Amino acid sequence: MLDWHRGELSSRRVLALIKHLPRDSAVQRELHGEAADWSVTDHLLAATVDHLAVANWMFACVNTGEDGDTPEAPKPVPRPGNEDEDVDEGREGADRNGPNTPAGEGEGVSPHAIARFFG
Structure with missing residues (x-):
């Protein structure tokens, strides 16, 4: 996030990285709850x-x-x-x-x- 804040990382790249996080990540668990484990x-x-x-x-x-x-x-x-x-x-x-x-x-x-x- 610091790279995004400094302007070294585009918003599009940040969204792409977040979208393709592993299924067991904290973001996926927050979005999908227990279903992220299956x-x-x-x-x-x-x-x-x-x-x-x-x-x-x-x-x-x-x-x-x-x-x-x-x-x-x-x-x-x-x-x-x-x-x-x-x-x-x-x-x-x-x-x-x-x-x-x-x-x-x-x-x-x-x-x-x-x-x-x-x-």
Whole structure:
């Protein structure tokens, strides 16, 4: 910043340097909060874990005996930036076609579910 103040660094260059700071920098954390800690790889790994858990849950549901209780649906891996997820769970009809909803349940995919799926 001192170079900018002295006129040795242009404002455009300062903005370019700030824009391309690493994801774990203090500026990125201030702008994006906890979401700055998660890379694309982290989001893909969380989605993989969620899909495997749902696949295992569906397999268990199909292969339980007629007298057996169906297992409880798995909960998705918590992701940064989804503070309203706890609120949605308590709301009736909030998101019925999330990644843990069996086929046939729900009326359609909500915009919230699409946004949550794609991060």
